[in-house]
Amino acid sequence: MNAVEVNNIKKTYGKKKEVTALHGISFDVKPGELFGIIGPDGAGKTSLFRILTTLLLADEGMATVDGFDVVKDFKAIRKRVGYMPGGFRFTRI
Numbered sequence: 001m002n003a004v005e006v007n008n009i010k011k012t013y014g015k016k017k018e019v020t021a022l023h024g025i026s027f028d029v030k031p032g033e034l035f036g037i038i039g040p041d042g043a044g045k046t047s048l049f050r051i052l053t054t055l056l057l058a059d060e061g062m063a064t065v066d067g068f069d070v071v072k073d074f075k076a077i078r079k080r081v082g083y084m085p086g087g088f089r090f091t092r093i
Contacts, residue, residue, distance in 0.1 A: 001067050004029040004052065009061035011047045021047040022058070046085070053083040 004027075011022040021044040029035045037045050050056035052065055054074035062069065068076045 001031075002028045002064070003031045003033070003066060004035075005062075005064045006048070006052075007062050009048065009051060009058045009063060011044065011051065011056070011058050017059075022051075025061075049083065053081055054078055055083070 006028075007026050009022050009025045010020070013019040013021060021042075025044070025048065027035075037048065039045055047056060051058050051070060052063055054070050054077050057071065062071075064070065065077050066080055068080075070077060
């Protein structure tokens, strides 16, 4: 079993789906493997992480994290994975 499996993920944005963030992305990450995703701004990295952490639905394709489907098993994934976006800021009250 792979730690992460991504198969033909597609994600578009806009009323007419005119902006494609991810187009047919596929890869596997083995347990214990160090794996990085790099690319310029707007390449779809954040969209992919939001799909893998169950915060966003893909338009097409499927993905699993630790053997759990990101759509059907979202509660199990959320118990195992934490995600803090780069734009998050703590403020004093």
